[in-house]
Amino acid sequence: MTENPALRRLGGYPLARLQELANRLRAEGVPLADFAIGDPDEPTPEPIRRALVDAVGPVSRYPTAVGQRALREAVAGWLARRHGVEVDPEIHVLPSAGSKEAIFHLPLAVLDPHGPRRHVLWGEPGYPVYGRGALFAGGESDPVALGVESGWRPELDALPADRLRRACIAWVNYPHNPTGATADLDWYRRQLDVAREHDLLLASDECYQEIWFDEPAPSVLEAAGDDLTGVLAFVSLSKRSGMTGYRSGAIVGDPELIARLRALRPNVGTASPDFVQAAAVAAWSDQGHVDERRAIFAEKRRVVLDFLETAGIEVSGSQATFYVWFRAPGGDDATYAEALLDERIVATPGRAFGPAGQGWLRLALVPTVEGCHDAVARWGAALQAGRLPT
Ligand SMILES: Cc1ncc(COP(=O)(O)O)c(C=O)c1O
Missing domain, CATH: 3.40.640.10 (Type I PLP-dependent aspartate aminotransferase-like (Major domain))
Structure with missing residues (x-):
């Protein structure tokens, strides 16, 4: 059977090992602070759900x-x-x-x-x-x-x-x-x-x-x-x-x-x-629900940005979206992501978005505000204990 050559040009996910590790932990039910996937947990506003059901x-x-x-x-x-x-x-x-x-x-x-x-x-x-x-x-x-x-x-x-x-x-x-x-x-x-x-x-x-x-x-x-x-x-x-x-x-x-x-x-x-x-x-x-969602992301973002600043980790971009983009301490994004995973924190190495992303990591503000507080407390403790590259 012939195949569209474009399929072969897709390439695999550059961080298969890391993803496998994170997936295994998720499957085992290990509680993770999961900042990897850009799909936040906040519910769809009720009037929108009702409009769907009514239709x-x-x-x-x-x-x-x-x-x-x-x-x-x-x-x-x-x-x-x-x-x-x-x-x-x-x-x-x-x-x-x-x-x-x-x-x-x-x-x-x-x-x-x-x-x-x-x-x-x-x-x-x-x-x-x-x-x-x-x-x-x-x-x-x-x-x-x-x-x-x-x-x-x-x-x-x-x-x-x-x-x-x-x-x-x-x-x-x-x-x-x-x-x-x-x-x-x-x-x-x-x-x-x-x-x-x-x-x-x-x-x-x-x-x-x-x-x-x-x-x-x-x-x-x-x-x-x-x-x-x-x-x-x-x-x-x-x-x-x-x-x-x-x-x-x-x-x-x-x-x-x-x-x-x-x-x-x-x-x-x-x-x-x-x-x-x-x-x-x-x-x-309706714009009201959009403003409410934005306020929630703003709160999570504040928690994470304040922590990164205190920890002396360089942030770039991060003016909008629910992503925070930071330079990998130690220089290698994949190594830092693996070290974070040992602390049960999941971040995406920048190289997942192409070679120009190497050396950076992305945090998606998916956990709740409380989840963000817990995660940065764990991250800070790991830094104090010298378990993460600096
Ligand atoms: C930059 C960008 N564009 C487009 C999309 C697709 O969004 P959707 O198809 O849900 O509108 C995404 C999803 O994460 C995205 O990050």
């Missing part, structure tokens, strides 16, 4: 890829309130089943596997799906190494012109996974200018948009203003509303690209069930 009718029908008009209107309403951006729900908004599938499928509508612009740019360390979508669409993944000096943000202008000319999509993701770095409107404007100059689609993964602490994270759509040509924003309810399991998000932007995706996506089968769309309408229409 389950006696007859089941196929949902459509364009989604319910009410959902597209709810997304447009949220964009107007939260970002001051006016979009037309008919031509600028398309629902997705969370942002992951939408990110993965985007190149199918943009990338010509036989043309000269088969590359997809994305920042590394980063979410691997940008590159994987490129590979499966017959293109090439072209990661741009990010670093502490540039605030974990790329400058498209600093890339060699041939790298921009052979690309069809440039992905950006702020607030950023895994570093928690943020970007301001001027930065978005600069990237947009370069992207337009090179006829490159600027695709902005904004799934952590609502997890900010100092000031609200802007959207690429604000920077684009009235002209959405060559711009798409990918938004999601997963992190905003604690709805990772519901699978609901949206793609917003350039009407010509939205029209293409409207043609493509019915072939893929990506529509969320109608009862999920009903829950999504409830979620996008």
Whole structure:
């Protein structure tokens, strides 16, 4: 049987041994302070769950890829309130089943596997799906190494012109996974200018948009203003509303690209069930629960940041998202993660997000506030006892 060569290019998880160890401890029921997986425990707000249950009718029908008009209107309403951006729900908004599938499928509508612009740019360390979508669409993944000096943000202008000319999509993701770095409107404007100059689609993964602490994270759509040509924003309810399991998000932007995706996506089968769309309408229409979730993450973040500061461990990025990004004491992220695991604390070594993440680790603020307090107390005791590299 033939095989798509892209499957072989996925590569294994670079830290299989560590993951195996953590999984074994989890299976044995060893109580772990688990900061590894970006899927917090906070419950989905009750009105959202109720909206879903109320929408389950006696007859089941196929949902459509364009989604319910009410959902597209709810997304447009949220964009107007939260970002001051006016979009037309008919031509600028398309629902997705969370942002992951939408990110993965985007190149199918943009990338010509036989043309000269088969590359997809994305920042590394980063979410691997940008590159994987490129590979499966017959293109090439072209990661741009990010670093502490540039605030974990790329400058498209600093890339060699041939790298921009052979690309069809440039992905950006702020607030950023895994570093928690943020970007301001001027930065978005600069990237947009370069992207337009090179006829490159600027695709902005904004799934952590609502997890900010100092000031609200802007959207690429604000920077684009009235002209959405060559711009798409990918938004999601997963992190905003604690709805990772519901699978609901949206793609917003350039009407010509939205029209293409409207043609493509019915072939893929990506529509969320109608009862999920009903829950999504409830979620996008309410901001109170988002503020409450943000306050919980802020409290956990304070506990962890205060501890790292006291312990003299360097933190970078970490301005937004529910991730905290710190430099590995001793220099090796995998070694430090293993040492932390001995203390029953699970963190993700930065190399899991690509080679440019080496030497750093990510903490996802998943445990409760109390769990965070317990974990840092244990971490501090291990440091005192000299059991961890410094
Ligand atoms: C950067 C980034 N983008 C997209 C996603 C996918 O989110 P979802 O498909 O739940 O909207 C994630 C999930 O963790 C992520 O970290």
